[in-house]
Amino acid sequence: MTKQDFRIVGKSVKRDDVIEKVTGEGKYTGDYHMPGMLFGKIKRSEIAHAKIKSIDVSKALAYPGVKAVLTHHDVPRVLHYGSPHPRSASCTKDQYILDDRVRFWGEGVAAVAATSEEIADEALDLIEVEYEPLPGVYDIDTAQLPDAPLIHDVGPGGNLVIPPVHVERGDVDKGFAEADLILEGEFAGGRPTPTYMEPNVCVADWDGSNKLTFWTSTQTSFMVRGALAEVLGLPLNKVRVLVDHMGGGFGAKQDLFQHEFLCALLAKKCRRPVKMEFTRRETFVAGRSRHPFKLWLKQGFRKDGTLVAREMKVVFESGAYGSHSPGVTNVGTASATSLYRCDNVRLNGRAVYTNTPIAGAYRGYGVVQTYYALDIQMDEAAEKLGIDPAEMRLRNAVREGDIAPSGHPIIGHGLESCISHGVEAFNWAAKKGAPDRLVAGRPSARKGYGIGCEMHGSSAYPGIKEQGNATVKMNEDGSITLLTGAAGLGTGAHTALAQIVAEELGVTFSSVSVVHGDTDVVPWDIGAFASHTTYMVGTAAKMAAAELRARVLVRAAEKLQEKAENLEMVDGIITVTGKPGTSLTILEAMGPSRGIPAEHLIATGSYMPTKSYSFGAHFVEVEVDTETGIIECKKVMPVHDVGKIIHPIAAQGQVEGGVQQGIGHTLTENYVIDTSNGRSLNAGLVDYKMPLSMDMPDIETVLLEAAPDPGGPWGAKGIGEDPIIAIGPAIANAVYDAIGVRFHHYPITPEDVLNGLRAKQKD
Ligand code: SMO
Structure with missing residues (x-):
């Protein structure tokens, strides 16, 4: 990396969204109100596993203020992944919008739209559901018993969500034979939930041309668009998804949630906008937690601390539906090939269904679970071998060129x-x-x-390419607009993107503004997750800014009768190297003549990384x-x-x-x-x-x-x-x-x- 003086990158410039956030003026999806808007609520099951024998909505429908009620009889019977994320494509489609069966306590069985939230809430009590209970499975061990009740008819068999993940390298048995110390242990973890400040919320509105506009608190607006379009049978340009500020996501706002489909369908049925907003309780019941897990780990070490063999079996509890279990199982299992280098590894990862709330993506995505075990056992080994725990880790730390969990050699360790x-x-x-x-x-x-x-890893999932795009526009007055599909979860990534553009383009930080989260306007984006916005979209934005800068300098070179490579641009001022006193502003180089800019300056960068x-x-x-x-x-x-x-x-x-x-x-x-x-x-x-x-x-x-x-x-x-x-x-x-x-x-x-x-x- 060449040494470079940075003007904007590396500085804690004032984030452009902070003032409106702390003064309460920032708009979140829950702040959207529309004329004639209705409020949606979901009736949730009070039994964890059952067939729905009958469901009577007549009293609810007759309740004053109720405009529509949907049950499994009224919605498209289309199976979907729950998570439209590409990491979940290995998952069997296992969710209906509403089914004639419930698989966890709190699963939605009907939805109501009414003129107020209170009326919608009251109407839920008027819906009469008759259940035929089914035997349930509520923990990892029971789920794996040969005679366990089955939660799904689809899938690879038993209560498995996906076929077991197996990763093997080197010769594990030989490794153990060479070990002076062998440790074996069982590990487990509970069910933390991300507990973001902003409960999930969406607003659906259809226009006269049968186009759906959908505001929602999602990390993955383009995936929400894709899933809604598929289920509703619409082309993508008839679904517009918008995300404004978000009060946190932490991975869990990547799914396409039941309430999002229902909100869109209620709005369609009523021909009026509908808002659905989770209560705090619903963020637990119908949100996404981290996967509970059970793990068995056996490792062999030499006297000097060198790790020579590792065998691991991990089972993740998916809950009632697959959601991110394929990704979490693959990433979590593969992650145990690394951190502490080991040539001989044999790893097995599984995910099982249980009749419990759905586990999904949550910051750390399977790695939290497996590294908890690896790092505790590393400490145990250090103690047994009489080696300081820090020294023990230094001896085993992953190094340059080692194969990362993604299968790529590590560059930069x-x-x-x-x-x-x-x-x-x-x-x-x-x-x-x-x-x-x-x-x-x-x-x-x-x-x-x-x-x-x-x-x-950012963007480091075996076999899946992630993609970030950014469009940079120069307006007629020289100001810059950056368009990105990466949602703003509250991490500050949009500020980082603006810094990157300002630095690369050669303009001031304050001249760059960021437009995000409107699928009709911004370039396609895979979503804000996997710690990749600054890394991946940042590179795309830098590419777009570099292209724009080159084009500005070509125009400036013409005006100054200089070679473009002799020009520099800093803070929007173009100068000639070695010729102090000669300069042009961006506007002078590009500026409008009678209101028409010299050139339509818009550039899009696209970046598809393999690993980091x-x-x-x-x-x-x-x-x-x-x-x-x-x-x-x-x-x-x-x-x-x-x-x-x-x-x-x-x-x-x-x-x-x-x-x-x-x-x-x-x-x-x-x-x-x-x-x-x-x-x-x-x-x-x-x-x-x-x-x-x-x-x-x-x-x-x-x-x-x-x-x-x-x-x-x-x-x-x-x-x-x-x-x-x-x-x-x-x-x-x-x-x-x-x-x-x-x-x-x-x-x-x-x-x-x-x-x-x-x-x-x-x-
Ligand atoms: S758990 Mo993440 O937002 O890949």
Whole structure:
């Protein structure tokens, strides 16, 4: 990478959306109101697995203010994936918009449109459903029994969502034969949900030409357009999907949800706009959680710490429908080929249906689960072999040229840099080597230190190409409009894209404005996920900006009678190298003559990357109270290699948010399903404990530009998902360091701590 002075990239310029967000003026989908708009609500099943014998909507229909009711008799009987994501294409189509059967407690069985939300709500109680209960499956083990009740008639057999994923490299048996130490363990994780601030919401409106306009809180507007068009039997240009601001997505807003189809169908039936907005409770029941999992891991090590063999079996719980299970199973399983290098691996991944709410995409996408196990067992091996845990990781860290989970060789490996940097900055050796774990002034507390590592791919899924596009327009006054299909989840990625365009084009940051999320206007985009917006769309935007810049300089060269290659453009001013005093503004080069610009300046960049990996290491200090069992995360030093930092504060925000979410899923967050009947036990924020600001540790984020990726803008890589991965095992390892009790699951609750301490005392 050539050395370059950056004017805009690398600076924490003011994000153009922040003022309107903090003043409450930013528009979210829920803010849209239209004349004559109706409100939709969904009747949800109160039984987890049943046939619908009959459904009587006559009383609801007769209720004043009710305009339409839909049941499975009234909607197209089309099977769909639930997730229109290409990663899910290996999934059997397993969802109907409404079926004559329910497969989880809370699944929609009917939808109502009425003149107010209250009336729609009241009408739900007037719908009479008669169920014929079916035996249910509520956990991973039962789902795999040979005589387990079957949840779907489609699929590869049993309750499998997809055929098992098998990855094998090298000679595993030979590897184990050469090992001095073999460790084997079982791991498991609960069901954290992303708990975004903005509940899912959509508004549907049909016009006289039978065109659907659809506002929705989605990360993947073009996929929503595709799925709606397919099910409604419309060409793509008759469905327009718009996304304004979003209050978070975290992966879970990638699906095409039942309420989205129903909202469009209700609006069509009523010939009036319809809005549907989830309650907080519905975000749990009908949203998407992380996949609960069970995992068995066996690894062999040499005396010097070298990892020589790895065998893993993981089962992900998909819930009632497939959604992202193919992607999560493939990515989660393949991810265990890497992080810590091992030539001999045998991995098996499965996903099973259960009669529980649907698991989907959630930040960390299968990798959170598998790396939790890898990093805890790495710590156990270090202890058994008498090697410092950081040193153990340095010896095994993935390196340049190693094959990544995507199957591509790794270019730019930042893991060693992250570990080494953190060891110094965290003062690891001194802390870890301290003679005791006592906490001053708190006799019942013990402190402990732990490390966790991660690597995560952007656009790095075997066999799937992701694509980002960006269009850059120069307006007649020289101002710039960037058009992108990448949704703005609240990550700051749009600001980064504007910075990239301003930097590459040679204009001021404030002269670039971003238009996003209207499928009729912006270039096609696969969606904002996989930590790839800045990396992938950023490169597309840089390409478009470079093309535009070249065309401006050609015009300027004509006017100045100079060669274009002798010209420079900075902040919209074109100068001639070596000739101070000669300059043109963009407008003078391109400007309108009698209102007509010299040229229609519009360029589109298109980028289809194959892979990119970013790396990180988290260093954690915890305090564990041996009387209450409460674990407090006191200090976290997340060290991340992002290749090139585009917007330091936005990147830091991503890291801090990931740490907070990760602390939640490791210590307190778990959406609990009663395994005797499939009912949700804590679908709401009173009983589901997210960490709040008071629970936040002191976070000292370190961003490194250790291993730039040649495919990203000036080497930039993804940062969205990374920080949620390493924090979990780092905490579990720190808890062990504090109290000498090993936990192989999350969340690690106070009860677990007290039970663990009691069991240890008995030993
Ligand atoms: S879980 Mo992600 O938005 O690929």
